[in-house]
Amino acid sequence: MAGINTVFEALSHPVRRKILALLRQGPMSAGALAEHFAISRPTLSVHFNKLKEAELVSVERQGTSLIYHLNMSVLEGALAGILDLTEQSND
Amino acid sequence: MAGINTVFEALSHPVRRKILALLRQGPMSAGALAEHFAISRPTLSVHFNKLKEAELVSVERQGTSLIYHLNMSVLEGALAGILDLTEQSND
DNA sequence: AATCTAATTAGATGGTTAGCTAAATAGAAA
DNA sequence: TTTCTATTTAGCTAACCATCTAATTAGATT
Numbered sequence: 001m002a003g004i005n006t007v008f009e010a011l012s013h014p015v016r017r018k019i020l021a022l023l024r025q026g027p028m029s030a031g032a033l034a035e036h037f038a039i040s041r042p043t044l045s046v047h048f049n050k051l052k053e054a055e056l057v058s059v060e061r062q063g064t065s066l067i068y069h070l071n072m073s074v075l076e077g078a079l080a081g082i083l084d085l086t087e088q089s090n091d
Numbered sequence: 092m093a094g095i096n097t098v099f100e101a102l103s104h105p106v107r108r109k110i111l112a113l114l115r116q117g118p119m120s121a122g123a124l125a126e127h128f129a130i131s132r133p134t135l136s137v138h139f140n141k142l143k144e145a146e147l148v149s150v151e152r153q154g155t156s157l158i159y160h161l162n163m164s165v166l167e168g169a170l171a172g173i174l175d176l177t178e179q180s181n182d
Numbered sequence: 183a184a185t186c187t188a189a190t191t192a193g194a195t196g197g198t199t200a201g202c203t204a205a206a207t208a209g210a211a212a
Numbered sequence: 213t214t215t216c217t218a219t220t221t222a223g224c225t226a227a228c229c230a231t232c233t234a235a236t237t238a239g240a241t242t
Contacts, residue, residue, distance in 0.1 A: 008102055011103070039200090041219070041220085042202075066219065134231050
């Protein structure tokens with residue numbers, strides 16, 4: 001399991017948050033995602049990797065394409081992490 | 092206003108998230124906060140600064156002490172930012 | 183005004199990140 | 213099996229981040 005640190009670290013870059021926002025509407029290939037960015041594919045690929053390490057996305061091969069999927073449950077974990085900071089607790 | 096990038100960047104470091112968690116229970120001086128960490132005060136001070144830049148905290152002087160306050164509304168903004176990534180939208 | 187306390191800013195260093203181009207891999211198609 | 217397409221990995225560089233110690237600032241106390 002990936003650890004909250006890795007997840008927040010992954011969320012800290014705007015390109016990576018945009019990738020997640022795009023994947024929210026459904027799985028997409030690396031190439032299809034790349035069309036939404038002005039940066040090189042290798043650079044984007046490194047961002048994919050950080051999202052994978054954080055388990056915010058998963059990958060599935062389809063022929064020559066790699067299809068990325070959003071992993072909602074880990075994103076919800078991050079949500080809970082912030083929620084923890086806003087809620088008063090008694091311990 | 093601080094921008095969502097600055098906020099997520101500020102949230103990406105575990106020390107800074109712990110600072111916020113401590114402030115959740117009420118305002119605290121820099122020194123009181125420092126007792127909860129094993130890192131040097133100057134380093135901690137840099138972390139305070141990033142939280143201030145993100146407007147996640149505000150500061151008020153009380154004699155020689157600087158008292159840090161959690162700014163809940165900005166934290167809620169971050170919450171909304173992640174929520175945006177989880178919710179299906181039609182636009 | 184000299185000194186003490188609380189905290190910051192300055193300056194230096196080691197490690198990490200984001201970006202690039204070029205090279206390599208994996209699968210599909212000719 | 214050669215070639216094409218999609219994507220990644222490798223290798224590099226410039227910029228940035230976290231940390232430290234030393235010096236400075238701000239206010240309180242004597």
